[in-house]
Amino acid sequence: MIDRYKQLQSNPKVSETVFGLEFGLLESLLRKTQSLHEQKLEQHPLSKRGLDSKFGFANRFLLTLEYLRTYQTFDVLAFNYGISKSYANKSYHKTLALLTQVTGLKNPGEITRKQAAKVLVDVSCQAIERPVKDQRRHYNRYKKNT
Secondary structure (H helix, E strand, O other): OOOHHHHHHHOOOHHHHHHOOOHHHHHHHHHHHHHHHHHHHHHOHHHHOOOOOOOOHHHHHHHHHHHHHHOOOHHHHHHHHOOOHHHHHHHHHHHHHHHHHHHOOOOHHHOOOOOOOOOOOOOOOOOOOOOOOOHHHHOEOOOOEO
């Protein structure tokens, strides 16, 4: 198992490129998420049973941020972190639930029409059927089609 959090601590400049957040912001978000996780464990004592995982909460948090940033498959993430694919998937979904509670952000797929203020769609260069007459007027020299 690879401890990516220790690697990140030794080289914090990489944080913004890999995870999309500067290191200070990433650490504060990690602390808030971890405290929420510990509160949930205190509320549900049966969740604390079993062996402690060697794959710590900080690495699960980084795995979640990396997935959200790059949308890699769980096979690739599992290989990068040295864990199984199913454990990577399980860790992602549990940590994402905590992260959405901490940040207050919802799933973008669930935005309703009333919540969206404006939507901009660029349809200026859409391919159309080839016209029989007046082809010159509809020809797009940039896309090489009509």
